[in-house]
Amino acid sequence: MSILSVKNVNKNFGGLKALNNVNLTVDAGTVHAIIGPNGAGKSTLLNCFIGRLEPDTGTVTFDGTSLLGIEPHEINQIGVSRVFQTPEIFGELSLVDNVMIPAFAKRDGIFTLNAWRQIKTETAIRDKAMVMLEDVGLAAKAGDIAGQLSRGDKRRLELAMCLVQDPKLLLLDEPTAGMARADTNNTIDLMKTIAQRGVTMVVIEHDMHVVFSLADKISVLAQGTVIVEDMPENIKGNPKVQEAYLGGAHL
């Protein structure tokens, strides 16, 4: 059953066709990877899922609700969370505070600093935040200041900030970018655990080891168009993919 459906989406930047009649279907409970060369339109497409960009034409539907014309926080509220390429965390706050903030935002609709001062002591939310930090392997650092974390840990923290919102759909933009291999493998394991819990994931990723370790289905974008959508085993040898994606090189 489809949870995210993209139909005939076009997006131009001036004279540049960043998305050219994109169609894509993500099935519930699957990991769906979007790959393609630099500038193919992957981030532009993801931004159309979270209200950061509005397509010029076409539809984006999540769980029966159109995602177009609604605010990013409302999209978040209905169950879509995104992990960014550059982690968006609160650098001066502790890890546990970082995870509590999105938990409150999810519960109360929108987050305000005044509310934060009053509710910071709520133990149920603090306990939930601690469970999420445990899940991503950061519980021992719960009281540390987030800005001082390593790059890999910052990404794990951001993942905890998404998971605390109990998302139905998790969007990950290059979740292992800049990580050493050991960190990448830990992240793959973590994402597998999240997938096993039934969270649908859309992953943009350049690292083919990550893509082929995780994906149930892969969409290949080239010059703003989905040129192939198929199972991983059918992607590697696809000449269209090799030509468009790597200029004829073998994946």
Ligand SMILES: Nc1ncnc2c1ncn2[C@@H]1O[C@H](COP(=O)(O)OP(=O)(O)OP(=O)(O)O)[C@@H](O)[C@H]1O
């Ligand atoms: N805000 C913008 N204004 C103008 N052009 C843009 C804007 N955002 C993206 N583009 C252009 O749209 C095209 C698609 O960019 P996009 O970032 O979506 O590609 P991508 O597949 O995510 O690339 P990468 O893998 O390098 O991150 C590129 O040519 C890019 O330069």
